[in-house]
Amino acid sequence: MRDYLVLDRLVKIYRPRGKPEVLAVQGISLSVAKGELLGLLGPSGCGKSSTLRMIAGLETVTSGDIRIAGQSVTGLPPHRRNVAVAFENYALYPPLTVEENIAFGLRARGERDVRRRVHEVAERLGITDLLPRKPGSLSSGQKQRVSLARAIVREPAVLLLDEPLSHLDASERERTRRELKRLQRETGYTTILVTHDQHEALTLADRIAVMNAGQIMQLGTPSEVYDAPQNLFVADFVGEPPMNIIPATVRTDGDAQRLQFSDSAALPLPEAAFGDGVEVVVGIRPQDIQVVSQTRPGTLPATVFAFEPLQELSRLTVAMPGVETRLVIQAPPTSSYSPGESVGLLVNYARLHIFDARTGERMPCPWMDAQPLTALSQSSSSATGSS
Amino acid sequence: MAQTEARRLQSAGVQVTTDAETRQVTWGARLLQWFLDLLTLAYFAFALFPLVWMFLLSLKPQSELYSTYFRFSPTLDGYRAVLGIGGTEEIPFLRFFFNSLVVSVGAVAVSLLVGLPAAYAFARWKFRGSESLLFTLLSFRFAPELMVIVPLYVIYQRIHLFDTRLGLVWVYQLITLPLIVWILRSYFQDLTPELEQAALLDGYSRTQAFIKIVLPLVRPGLAAAGLLAFIFAWNAFAFPFVLTGSNAQTVTVGALSFLGGAIPRYNLTAAAALISLVPPLILALFIQRFLVRGLTFGAVKG
Ligand SMILES: Nc1ncnc2c1ncn2[C@@H]1O[C@H](COP(=O)(O)OP(=O)(O)OP(=O)(O)O)[C@@H](O)[C@H]1O
Ligand SMILES: [Mg+2]
Numbered sequence: 118m119r120d121y122l123v124l125d126r127l128v129k130i131y132r133p134r135g136k137p138e139v140l141a142v143q144g145i146s147l148s149v150a151k152g153e154l155l156g157l158l159g160p161s162g163c164g165k166s167s168t169l170r171m172i173a174g175l176e177t178v179t180s181g182d183i184r185i186a187g188q189s190v191t192g193l194p195p196h197r198r199n200v201a202v203a204f205e206n207y208a209l210y211p212p213l214t215v216e217e218n219i220a221f222g223l224r225a226r227g228e229r230d231v232r233r234r235v236h237e238v239a240e241r242l243g244i245t246d247l248l249p250r251k252p253g254s255l256s257s258g259q260k261q262r263v264s265l266a267r268a269i270v271r272e273p274a275v276l277l278l279d280e281p282l283s284h285l286d287a288s289e290r291e292r293t294r295r296e297l298k299r300l301q302r303e304t305g306y307t308t309i310l311v312t313h314d315q316h317e318a319l320t321l322a323d324r325i326a327v328m329n330a331g332q333i334m335q336l337g338t339p340s341e342v343y344d345a346p347q348n349l350f351v352a353d354f355v356g357e358p359p360m361n362i363i364p365a366t367v368r369t370d371g372d373a374q375r376l377q378f379s380d381s382a383a384l385p386l387p388e389a390a391f392g393d394g395v396e397v398v399v400g401i402r403p404q405d406i407q408v409v410s411q412t413r414p415g416t417l418p419a420t421v422f423a424f425e426p427l428q429e430l431s432r433l434t435v436a437m438p439g440v441e442t443r444l445v446i447q448a449p450p451t452s453s454y455s456p457g458e459s460v461g462l463l464v465n466y467a468r469l470h471i472f473d474a475r476t477g478e479r480m481p482c483p484w485m486d487a488q489p490l491t492a493l494s495q496s497s498s499s500a501t502g503s504s
Numbered sequence: 505m506a507q508t509e510a511r512r513l514q515s516a517g518v519q520v521t522t523d524a525e526t527r528q529v530t531w532g533a534r535l536l537q538w539f540l541d542l543l544t545l546a547y548f549a550f551a552l553f554p555l556v557w558m559f560l561l562s563l564k565p566q567s568e569l570y571s572t573y574f575r576f577s578p579t580l581d582g583y584r585a586v587l588g589i590g591g592t593e594e595i596p597f598l599r600f601f602f603n604s605l606v607v608s609v610g611a612v613a614v615s616l617l618v619g620l621p622a623a624y625a626f627a628r629w630k631f632r633g634s635e636s637l638l639f640t641l642l643s644f645r646f647a648p649e650l651m652v653i654v655p656l657y658v659i660y661q662r663i664h665l666f667d668t669r670l671g672l673v674w675v676y677q678l679i680t681l682p683l684i685v686w687i688l689r690s691y692f693q694d695l696t697p698e699l700e701q702a703a704l705l706d707g708y709s710r711t712q713a714f715i716k717i718v719l720p721l722v723r724p725g726l727a728a729a730g731l732l733a734f735i736f737a738w739n740a741f742a743f744p745f746v747l748t749g750s751n752a753q754t755v756t757v758g759a760l761s762f763l764g765g766a767i768p769r770y771n772l773t774a775a776a777a778l779i780s781l782v783p784p785l786i787l788a789l790f791i792q793r794f795l796v797r798g799l800t801f802g803a804v805k806g
Contacts, residue, residue: 134630175701196707208698212720222706267702 120187121151121307122172122275127181129167129331141167143331144181149275152305156322156339158312160354164331165311169277172309173202185274201273205280207264209252215239216248219267226271238270241300258289262296269304276306282317297321315355319343327351344468349477352400352470358432360400363442364474369393376471379439384417387466387484397480400470403447407463408433408454416461419444424454435460562774569770582775586762594765596750597776600758605783607669607744607754608737611676612684612730618677619684620726624714626685627692638689641682649678649742657746667749675743680733687732691725692718727794735784755780 129142142164149155157165170176172183174195183191190198201222209218216235223231239245242262252260261281268276281297282290298321301308312318318325319339327334327342327350334354335347346352352360365376365384374389376399384399391397411418419435422443433446433454444462454460471480561569563578584590586597625631626638656675657666665671695718703713744754753761759776762769 134632173701173705175704195701195705200705202702202705204698204702206696206698208696208702210699210702210717221703225703225707271706 119150120148121153121185122149122309123182123184124148124168124172125182125184127168127171127183128179129164129171129176130179131167141331142171142179145326145328145331145333147326147333147336149307149309151307153323154301154308154310154321156310156312156318156325157328158315158318158322158325158355159328161313163328165313165328166279168328169202169279169309169311172198172275173200173277174198175202199271199274200277201268201271201275202277202279203261203264203268203281205283207252207260209260209263209267211252213251214248215244215250215252215255215263218252218263219248219270222267222271234270235266238266241303242266242296256289257284257286258293261285261293265297265300269300269306274307276308278308278310280311280313282312282314294321315357319355327354329354345479346400346470347479349398349400349472352472352479356402358403358445358447360402360470361406361442361444363399363401363440363444365397365399367391367393367395367397378437381439382417382419382437384464385415388482390483391471391480396474398472398474398477400472401444401464402468403432403445404430405465405468406444406446407465408435408446408448408452409461409463411459411461413461413463416463419460419462421454421456421458421460423456424448426450426453435462437462558774558778561771562778564771566767566769566771582771583779586772586775586779595758595761597755597758597779600753600755601780603669603672603752604738604754604756604780607672607676607752608734608783610669610673611680611737612733614673615677615680615684615733616726616730619681619729620688623685623688624692624718627689628697638685641685644678645682652678653742653746656743660747666747667751667753669752671747672744672752672754675747676737676740679736679740679743683733683736684729687729688722688725691722695721724794727791731787731791731795734787738780738784 124145124147126144126146127142128144129140131139131141133139145164145168147155157168159165167176171178174190174193178191181191182189185198185200190200209215210221213221216239219235219238220231223234228234236245236248239248242265244259244262244266247255247259247263252263255263261284265278265281268278278297282293285293294317301321310318310321319342322339324336324338325342326336329350335342335351337345337347342351342355346355346360349362353362363378365378368375368377368383369389372389374386374391374393376384376386376397378384378399409416417437419437421433422436423434425432425434427450429450431448431450431452433448433452435444435446437444446462448454466482467485469482471482472478473480560576562582563576563580565577565579565581568575568577586595588596588598626634660666660671660675665674699717699721700710700713703717704710708716739756740754741756744752745757748754748757755776759773759780762772762776
């Protein structure tokens with residue numbers, strides 16, 4: 118089913134007493150297929166949790182509609198939506214054992230076979246030995262797993278995860294993330310994962326909705342979002358280290374066209390594609406710039422500003438003549454540069470992102486169509502690194 | 505566990521390395537400990553002295569009350585007189601005692617009944633006037649009782665609540681209700697609403713979620729607030745002093761009436777005061793268990 122969970126022009130306005138109202142969610146529409154894992158990615162305060170809580174029925178909907186399996190659930194109380202939530206703070210019940218916690222929802226509904234089902238889920242999540250313990254004695258990772266178990270034991274139509282990994286330390290997070298991926302694959306739950314961690318979204322989600330200020334900025338697969346950001350916000354938000362973003366003007370010289378960064382720094386384009394004099398913003402990821410000798414033809418001249426040798430990749434910061442914005446480049450770990458050194462930059466045109474300076478929208482580049490996007494994303498998604 | 509173990513080993517290791525230094529450190533630490541113990545003892549004596557004095561006073565015969573040098577032949581006559589054993593009781597102290605019990609328990613019960621849902625609402629929702637209502641409640645605690653007592657006296661006379669236990673239970677709400685609401689509210693606020701929301705998703709109603717999830721978790725708060733409110737109600741003086749006559753009088757006022765005769769009988773007042781110490785003491789000992797359990801509950805959170 119393509120449209121298993123549908124959000125239709127969903128709006129949430131908070132009207133706190135004595136304070137100005139907050140437009141938390143401003144008319145978002147999206148549909149999630151059955152068994153799909155959709156990542157809801159965005160900065161703090163962009164309305165992710167509000168959206169999630171509206172789907173769960175914990176928050177009233179200001180306007181718009183929510184449908185699950187073709188049926189509107191907008192007016193239904195939480196327990197009649199067949200939706201489960203794994204809360205950020207786990208929300209485990211301290212006086213009960215892990216087993217009782219997981220069984221709690223089943224008992225409330227008076228379901229049968231509780232014991233067997235609890236043990237099955239526990240087995241699946243590898244927490245069988247935790248069953249007799251109280252939540253207070255568990256680590257964050259274990260609590261998170263119990264919270265997940267409690268959510269899925271009911272076999273909900275839609276599983277909602279609000280920042281499930283945010284309170285875990287790095288190694289726990291990595292492990293739980295892999296578990297989550299495996300679990301979701303095996304069980305095939307329709308899942309919405311809320312996160313502000315792009316690494317989490319890029320590695321876990323089938324599709325990502327990037328949100329900002331209550332709106333969806335882009336909806337697409339991780340490689341679409343990463344390799345073809347639709348606007349400056351997505352370009353800037355997704356990717357670690359962040360994309361270099363430099364304003365430029367399009368200049369035409371007969372047949373040839375170039376991006377003029379300053380009087381003395383220009384990047385020739387492989388094809389003329391834009392109107393002359395158009396103001397644009399150019400985005401280049403740090404891993405898509407190659408540092409070569411300045412004597413090579415077709416390079417951008419630059420001066421080394423700083424060089425940080427890091428473990429796996431070194432980080433080089435360079436300045437182009439007359440350009441205020443510095444460029445960050447990922448250089449091979451074996452390389453070495455000293456400040457003030459003159460270098461030449463080679464840009465991977467296939468991975469050059471050009472945005473309209475006025476609207477911030479992506480401008481199509483004709484030379485990119487020649488290369489298939491997926492082939493490119495192979496090399497790039499591994500470069501997202503850990504954040 | 506592992507962490508404390510490591511720390512223990514570490515401190516043991518430090519002791520091994522520099523022997524001379526350690527001895528010095530422990531001497532300093534011991535001296536400090538002695539000093540602190542001394543200080544504690546001094547405070548203990550200071551705090552206990554009035555009680556001891558009262559105790560001695562309560563055991564003195566009438567004849568020794570006013571002697572300027574220490575003469576002490578202990579007798580239980582004072583207690584007998586107060587409790588009306590083997591003689592005629594001039595003052596119905598036992599009735600006052602019973603009044604105090606009924607009024608204090610009643611006041612706390614009413615406050616819990618009203619205050620528990622109120623505190624929950626104040627903790628979970630902002631509604632019109634919630635802030636000012638809360639503040640008004642608090643203001644009952646810091647506004648002096650004497651400020652309202654004269655008008656209350658007039659009103660109570662008029663609506664026939666003067667010198668009744670019901671009247672006291674009602675007016676004690678000024679004392680107990682703010683305590684209960686404010687203490688319980690902070691307990692409710694410490695509980696994440698997600699606990700109840702998880703229950704809502706599981707199919708419990710709001711009321712069920714409150715009774716099954718929230719209430720058991722705030723039990724230590726309930727015990728603490730109830731105990732404190734009981735002590736405040738038990739010790740109340742101004743309200744019963746003005747608003748009761750002989751019928752609904754409480755121990756706090758009653759104990760003083762031994763001083764009202766031709767000869768003030770301090771020994772009887774002391775005995776009465778000590779007797780009236782018993783119920784709060786028993787209650788505190790009984791409730792202490794819940795309070796300590798409350799502390800360990802805190803470790804479960806987060
Ligand atoms: N109950 C509320 N009353 C008033 N404003 C609220 C309420 N809940 C959320 N908001 C506001 O709505 C906006 C969106 O909040 P929301 O919790 O959905 O953001 P979020 O994307 O989940 O952020 P975070 O990553 O910090 O959890 C924020 O500006 C927040 O301050
Ligand atoms: Mg949130």
